[in-house]
Amino acid sequence: MKEIDLAAAKLAVAEAEAASPTVKEAAVWFMAKIMEGKKSAAAVRYRLDRLITLIGDKKISHVTRQDIIAGG
Numbered sequence: 001m002k003e004i005d006l007a008a009a010k011l012a013v014a015e016a017e018a019a020s021p022t023v024k025e026a027a028v029w030f031m032a033k034i035m036e037g038k039k040s041a042a043a044v045r046y047r048l049d050r051l052i053t054l055i056g057d058k059k060i061s062h063v064t065r066q067d068i069i070a071g072g
Helices: 002-019 023-033 041-055 065-071
Strands: none
Touching (some): 023 041, 041 065
């Protein structure tokens, strides 16, 4: 019984991991939904573009403060 529960838990973790967006996907969503039409959008877009250049392909759930510090 524990083997089945363990397999189900591993499957659930894998599915959640696959559903987690990358940094780039999250930044694009944020700009489209939250910053659209705001005066500060250009400045925020500039900073997010720099962030995307550094770590854009990583899953957002795997990014740490150290990734940002090391990239900057």
